[in-house]
Amino acid sequence: MKLAIINGPNLNLLGKREKDIYGNLSFEDFSAELKKKYPSLEIICYQSNVEGELITKLQELGFSTDGIILNAGGYTHTSVAIADAVAAITTPVIEVHISNIFAREDFRHVSILGKNCIGSISGFGLQSYELAIEAFMRKV
Amino acid sequence: MKLAIINGPNLNLLGKREKDIYGNLSFEDFSAELKKKYPSLEIICYQSNVEGELITKLQELGFSTDGIILNAGGYTHTSVAIADAVAAITTPVIEVHISNIFAREDFRHVSILGKNCIGSISGFGLQSYELAIEAFMRKV
Amino acid sequence: MKLAIINGPNLNLLGKREKDIYGNLSFEDFSAELKKKYPSLEIICYQSNVEGELITKLQELGFSTDGIILNAGGYTHTSVAIADAVAAITTPVIEVHISNIFAREDFRHVSILGKNCIGSISGFGLQSYELAIEAFMRKV
Amino acid sequence: MKLAIINGPNLNLLGKREKDIYGNLSFEDFSAELKKKYPSLEIICYQSNVEGELITKLQELGFSTDGIILNAGGYTHTSVAIADAVAAITTPVIEVHISNIFAREDFRHVSILGKNCIGSISGFGLQSYELAIEAFMRKV
Amino acid sequence: MKLAIINGPNLNLLGKREKDIYGNLSFEDFSAELKKKYPSLEIICYQSNVEGELITKLQELGFSTDGIILNAGGYTHTSVAIADAVAAITTPVIEVHISNIFAREDFRHVSILGKNCIGSISGFGLQSYELAIEAFMRKV
Amino acid sequence: MKLAIINGPNLNLLGKREKDIYGNLSFEDFSAELKKKYPSLEIICYQSNVEGELITKLQELGFSTDGIILNAGGYTHTSVAIADAVAAITTPVIEVHISNIFAREDFRHVSILGKNCIGSISGFGLQSYELAIEAFMRKV
Amino acid sequence: MKLAIINGPNLNLLGKREKDIYGNLSFEDFSAELKKKYPSLEIICYQSNVEGELITKLQELGFSTDGIILNAGGYTHTSVAIADAVAAITTPVIEVHISNIFAREDFRHVSILGKNCIGSISGFGLQSYELAIEAFMRKV
Amino acid sequence: MKLAIINGPNLNLLGKREKDIYGNLSFEDFSAELKKKYPSLEIICYQSNVEGELITKLQELGFSTDGIILNAGGYTHTSVAIADAVAAITTPVIEVHISNIFAREDFRHVSILGKNCIGSISGFGLQSYELAIEAFMRKV
């Protein structure tokens, strides 16, 4: 089973900023742990701050992997183009968020791309990614 | 570890209505399976169609259990009173939905109680409940 | 033919309050008249002020009766949960209102449950119920 | 007793378009049936696609008939001028719709002229007209 | 000096309906009085309930008269097409209303055609028309 | 003089939750104090988390008491049905809130039932109830 | 007959600013002309930039004059307090504007005080005041 | 191939008004040119200022022609009834506008009838009509 984790803008700062909130684990370290924990899975990780590069990567991976875990960061609330990309590909996508988007500012309550994903998990810190893997493994 | 699953209006019809969408597993059968799968957990299940009874149950269980999994059904989008109850109790609450609320009608995109929950999982069918249990077990 | 009339909050006050507007006929008296007028029909009447009890009753009667006449009173404009119940059952539902909801305050112009009903009759006083019975008898 | 049925834009296509939805009964045939079914009533039928002609007809018939059954079609949701005409005449008006307006697009949920009518019946196909006749006969 | 008075829907009922509010002077009588009072003016009066006929008349008179007094009735608040006609002609137009539109329902506070008129007079009963004539005579 | 205090959802938790904000006086203790302080008054206290039970109690007490003090909690902002009940009864109702609703979230600034109450007192902690009693005693 | 003209903020600049639009006639000169033209009338003129002083003047003149012509300038669109003052006095008030408020920015289309005036005249330059005098003289 | 061009309100003024913007070609002249340019096509032209007459014409031509080119002018933004007519007929309709509706006032950005047309062309002056003909000829 081949899964991809695609991270959007500012998620490259994980473990480097606001450590009191997010902990001091970088995503690189976290993904290494994930791969160790789920040895039977092939897990591809990608991050970009550029909206269009996220689209390109979704297109690249969206016909050949078994599942994509997408944290589009700030683009979640504004990007019709990423939502269109999610709709265009055949791989199922799960939307994840580290923090609970309903507990933040009003403009973060709306997910433009949510309607094209199969499900959504938010609020569990880095565990949100792990729960998404569990979801794919249960063959949702 | 002691967890409660609280289900709101119309969820008692699971397995009886719209079987082509939701499958023919009733929540009673599903919860029996859950208990078997997680023998180390004490799992309490409760369902009511009455908004105020859900509040009363949240108050009853909200100071003594380790986690509450709440699917408030149609009250998710309208009930300030349930949101207040979630805020008033000390047990952490995870909001779950069987279907992906962002893929349904506009008025279902807003969760009034989401801001008082620690996290939200939606779109994975009955697996949403199981992922919430996993989340509590990872000591979020 | 078996029909049910389900009345929501404050409709138990009919004939007791604001008699100059609504007349001094209670719903009990009116339903007795109805049964006399339509002897071939089995007519079940139910009233509750509790949103969740209305849902429970809709579920109870919604698979075995031939038609439900629903006056959800103030819940008409706020209850996603009752609307979900109407969608979940198989018996067709007609929405009725004693007064013309378009001639009252703005927030009463919107019916959340209307979209799941087969039709709507409002403004004819207690005759609204009788017209709904006529509608069911014509096998709409 | 003298009643008028006034039909607005596109209702002249009944029985000619979308027969799978509306049946293949034209309004001419239907009104002939109505007249046969209610021989004691004088029933006048009128149709126009022109908003102003509907107003003129309402004025013409609105002081001499006992009731008007108005299906203003698409003008229901936009015409202040027809609403003013309904308010200006002395004959009571019942608003009817063939389909359930609450089950269609959002902009059809609002009836500008509803507030000046005595009641509203929608969703019962051509039976909506017949129920309106019944309502007038019961001396609402 | 040649002026035109163009009246929209339902204004043909003046003096016939709601006499307690509007008096029992018909517009025909009123315009006869006007012509007597202003013998040096040529005054053309026109009324139609049909939006498009009002447009046609505005086009007809809008290049040859010295001023048009327009009471578009209920179309005031909804007609982009009449507003376009007012913009297209070269004769200046004054908008009049018998009642004070700001003292009525909210949807009457907005005049779509007001922005293309040179001025607006409302609330003075039939005197609104006379004040508009005064305004044209002062060569505004 | 006979007064009723009707408390809505979550107010049974007073003195048990968030003591730093609300103090550690339960409503039971507070009402005992009230009764001692105003020995000439008959004071009935009632609490329910269920919207419909609050309506039923308003109907029960709303024709025989001299005043009702209503803290509808979270239902204040959502319940058309309670507002209808307040309108239907003959006993005057004063709306009270422990905290100042204008100093909280936006959705708490609107009181749906306020328009049917004679007055409103908010922000004075449990003293809000006592001020409402004073208001009734002054024969507002 | 005793009339008052009350001018709000920035109207003291008439004839001094934007002369290409408003002409070079100051309000002082214009009011002198008015008095000469209508010798039988007692005309009082007042201007203030201060909202509260306009209210005080409305109160002072609002029980003893036969008519008030009010151009509240920028306060037209924002002042609930001036609207309340107009409602509180017994002298009838006509709202005037030099320019056509419907032809300016959107926020100028709304008149908060219009609903308490008997009529409104806008768009005729300084002639708007004169037309208002004519309106009062016709004993509207 | 048989095509119809249906023009709405004020389009009869083309070539007569605002020549600096629209040129001095009348629609009659333009349509003569069109017919010469496309000799193999049968082209029917119709114009009316009356909303209902446009509906009637759409119904007349909407079952027998191969394509309709509709410029509904000001009705584009307000007419549910024309939109319903477009939906009811079987001939495909292309919406055209002479000016670019997105470059004009906000209320012109919305096309109520657009959703029932197969396509939309705006901003190319009279060429918009010609491009629509091209579109039909390519057998869209």
Add this chain to the structure above:
Amino acid sequence: MKLAIINGPNLNLLGKREKDIYGNLSFEDFSAELKKKYPSLEIICYQSNVEGELITKLQELGFSTDGIILNAGGYTHTSVAIADAVAAITTPVIEVHISNIFAREDFRHVSILGKNCIGSISGFGLQSYELAIEAFMRKV
């Protein structure tokens, strides 16, 4: 204990206008009564129609008195500047209204300054002021 009552626009008309609603007690007479009733209190009364003078008075009294009772009249719903003044001073402020603001027009339901006051009392006529004094005396 030193309290101030600050009244905004039009409240100087109390007892002079609309006596059937507000009674014929002027605020001067009422305040004399208040001072007699509460001899131990020092009560300062101030009224102005000028928004800025109310601000100046709030600043003057807002650091030396024990409580301010503020009825800002029409400025309640529009004045950010008064709200800022209430926030800037150290004396606690109670907002009062003679009528129930929730039972009046929609634009009166919003209090801009409410969020900076400790509490709000409305609907009890002149008793609203007396209840506010009671509130301060209970050392809210």
Add this chain to the structure above:
Amino acid sequence: MKLAIINGPNLNLLGKREKDIYGNLSFEDFSAELKKKYPSLEIICYQSNVEGELITKLQELGFSTDGIILNAGGYTHTSVAIADAVAAITTPVIEVHISNIFAREDFRHVSILGKNCIGSISGFGLQSYELAIEAFMRKV
């Protein structure tokens, strides 16, 4: 004559996804056909998923080509920056869409960049591009 076609996000998937809707012609093949069909034209094609790269390309080509055909895909509805680029360049731009944007979701009805284009063509499949070429060739 030198024209550019600039395609935005996801348009590189044409002919590869949802072939039942869009056909199985890729944009590469289509542009080859276009070049063959219009041998006298120089046609440059560019696609990018990156918003900023589309801006850079518009700047590059926007001073030297004779026309730009822009399908900005999902950025159409969200990109102020692309709209600014269209406004900054001197080459005229025609907006095209493959599907009819008025027949899709509400958020697709608004084109942020439309106001800076000379015209708009939507709903004709790949023919939309060809019609835009025709429009440029007619020297709009």
Add this chain to the structure above:
Amino acid sequence: MKLAIINGPNLNLLGKREKDIYGNLSFEDFSAELKKKYPSLEIICYQSNVEGELITKLQELGFSTDGIILNAGGYTHTSVAIADAVAAITTPVIEVHISNIFAREDFRHVSILGKNCIGSISGFGLQSYELAIEAFMRKV
């Protein structure tokens, strides 16, 4: 060069309230420093809590000074009348704010008078005034 600083409501409290946020420098002291720092400039300072007095001062200084620095405080967000005054005068006006208005409550994000100023500076504490002086000195 002659500059004026005009301060609106509550700015007279600077250095007296909330010193932890704004420092303990009063505006009098600050302006003395400014004059010392810019000896070549004539700097006039004015403060009023009264909206209309600010307008009067803008009119007084708005034709004879070289620049006005305006901090309208709470009136920034509500005053059409001050905005009109800024538009009417010939001296250029720079809008300043001590705090960053975009980082405060939503209703402070809108500046009604901003559109009539040449520029805006906010968020730099009392330095905002100094930067505005710099801007005028650079002959913006």
Add this chain to the structure above:
Amino acid sequence: MKLAIINGPNLNLLGKREKDIYGNLSFEDFSAELKKKYPSLEIICYQSNVEGELITKLQELGFSTDGIILNAGGYTHTSVAIADAVAAITTPVIEVHISNIFAREDFRHVSILGKNCIGSISGFGLQSYELAIEAFMRKV
């Protein structure tokens, strides 16, 4: 002291487009002048049309420079992702705009990133940048 100037989309066209508005100074020339004028400062300049590259640059420079001057161009009004980047870095950011954003279209009045900046300067042409440098030098 080390400062960075980050320019967003279309700002590379400065001095090349609309020279009558913006002058013919390119940003390269302007920054050269700046460096000469402030020899003690280290000034880094960066421009990109790509939203994500601006984020990457903010992250790169946002922990090591003493101040960032950000003109995000059209992304100012739409980019949650840039706002998040500004919040994540530790260097203080000043938002600048060449034109006065309050004097342009409505959608430009809102700055999504403003709330995370320390201050905002707009409307002073290229001097806006210089004023921002002054602000940083005064150690705001």
